[in-house]
Amino acid sequence: MLKSLVKACAQKLFGFAFMVALAPALLASHELILSGIGLDSVHAHEKSQSFSKWRSTEKGIAVIFTVAARQVTLLPPTNPNAPSLERTLGQHLDNTITLSKPEAPCISSGFTPRKARPGFISMENYFMCPAEEAEDSDTVTIGIESFMDFAETHIHFAQFRNETGQYRGYLFNYDRRQDILSLEADGNMVAEDIGLVKTFFRYSQIGITHILSGIDHLVFLLGLLLLTNRFRDVVLVVTGFTIGHSLTLGLSAMKIVSTQSAIVEGLIGFTILVVAAEAVMARRNLMWLAGGVFALMLFFMGLYSIMLEAPMPINGWAGLMLFAVAYGFYSQNLNIVRQTLPIMVVIFGLVHGFGFAGVLVEAGLPNDRLLSALIGFNLGVEIGQLLIVAIIWFGFFRYMHSHFSEKLRGAITDFAGIAMCGVGMFWFASRLLI
Structure with a gap:
């Protein structure tokens, strides 16, 4: 009885410590919002x-x-x-x-x-x-x-x-x-x-270049890998992400759907924050705490955005608050997170697809070779994505699962998850409030 009580208290203390760890990122965003100082050192590491x-x-x-x-x-x-x-x-x-x-x-x-x-x-x-x-x-x-x-x-x-x-x-x-x-x-x-084949290969190169230079997309993929422990899960995650971003990439490139890039870029930071929080908090059955605290943060950020006339409307902030609370209480443990991960990856992939489409639209699409360019760009993104996943999974994660103790693997996951959570929070706040 006493052991269970101590364990429960320790889990809750870790949860509060985790949320406190997000404070520096949020405060850094606030300072940047007020002063604009130090942006060069931060954005230098984003895709440029x-x-x-x-x-x-x-x-x-x-x-x-x-x-x-x-x-x-x-x-x-x-x-x-x-x-x-x-x-x-x-x-x-x-x-x-x-x-x-x-x-x-x-x-x-x-x-x-x-x-x-x-x-x-x-x-x-x-x-x-x-x-x-x-x-x-x-x-x-x-x-x-x-x-x-x-x-x-x-x-x-x-x-x-x-x-x-x-x-x-x-x-x-x-x-x-x-x-x-x-x-x-x-x-x-x-x-x-230039024919269809040359167009295809040219836009494949643009796709590969974009995904390899997009640190936010790569951090998101790393966060997904933290939630997997089998190669089958990796395949499902990559497939779901591909389905999601391919759909919105095509719709945006053909100008069927349009979005505000500032909102999309901010939501990409939000997806990183969610998967990173899952990697740390779901193992301790504390996603409800993460969801509740983050919903409170979103409430104050939404109020602040009104004063700044930020790009995302107030109903967008309200929607994210509801998502944070609902998903936090639904994701009671790591098993539930892994069961719903393919669906969530498809949903988050939709957001990243809009981000991919932004560079494609700005780079320009040939009207007479639209399909060839679109398929080539998407394939280039997939090649870059699979290359990164293969390097991380087979080069590190497989070694970690076979040579490291469970305690050490957990410590590495916690460290990476907390770091990624801070980065995701910063990108989310700075992109939507600056």
């Missing part, structure tokens, strides 16, 4: 990407550059006393994007702000390149180094369209900062003769 769309016009070669607003916080402000993200980004782009012909550089009119969707900043510019009357065609060297000295994993997707709607895509990164664009005598872009 930007997009540009180019076309030939009477004014010259026009470009629209788009990037997430929080990504701009990596850059040093132009005026520390009165920081402006648009001004900071414009100056950075002026210094890091160049066009030139063999005989002379193209003249930039300077990047200026334009309307962008919530959570993003867009800038536009025109480049006037010297005419070459004697040639039937010409080439322009494009240099894009934006953000790459601040985030070595930064990826830039550039899309060039001509007057007939044909397009050409380029991928820039830390090691590849230049490319060549072919122009006709009238300055219009030379159409690229």
Whole structure:
């Protein structure tokens, strides 16, 4: 009797300690919300990407550059006393994007702000390149180094369209900062003769690159593996995640469904928080405590979001509160969590699919080869996902299950789960409240 009482008290104390461990992440988010200090060191470890769309016009070669607003916080402000993200980004782009012909550089009119969707900043510019009357065609060297000295994993997707709607895509990164664009005598872009197969492989590369650079998706996969102890469970988890994200990826890419990227990115942090909490709390039958405390946090975060005019509406916060309480009380132990895991992974996969779709839509899809591009991108995501799962499961988890004691495995799971819970909480709060 006394032993059971002591064990129960110890479990509850661990539960409260677990929730207290989330406080630094929440407080860090609050400090960032109020001051904006330290964002560069945090976001430098998130997926870093930007997009540009180019076309030939009477004014010259026009470009629209788009990037997430929080990504701009990596850059040093132009005026520390009165920081402006648009001004900071414009100056950075002026210094890091160049066009030139063999005989002379193209003249930039300077990047200026334009309307962008919530959570993003867009800038536009025109480049006037010297005419070459004697040639039937010409080439322009494009240099894009934006953000790459601040985030070595930064990826830039550039899309060039001509007057007939044909397009050409380029991928820039830390090691590849230049490319060549072919122009006709009238300055219009030379159409690229690309078939279904080449489109498929090009977008497969984009899919692989995106999943391997998306640390939030990788952390979520790691959290799922913490809840599995058999290879059969791993197969079910990966299959469920694939079904979920493939569905919303397709719907979003075909513009049947649209979402706000800021909300999607925040909810991805929420999915990480849930699976990490399950890995730690479900083994102690304390998911009810985690759900209740987190619902209380959500209540105050929702009130705070009203003052900030944050992207997620109040009914979204209310829905998450109900989910936290209901799922916390339903998931009484680890066996129940594992039984419902395939269903939950499909649901959470829907959220991650919207995140995958964001990069695909911004990178651009060829209307005449939409299906080939969509299948290629999704397959690329799957290849990257399976590669990561195989490395983690066969390289570490199998060894851990066969060589480590149950107590040591539990300690490792607790440590990883608490760390991931803090990361998930930070991403959830900062993405929805900043």
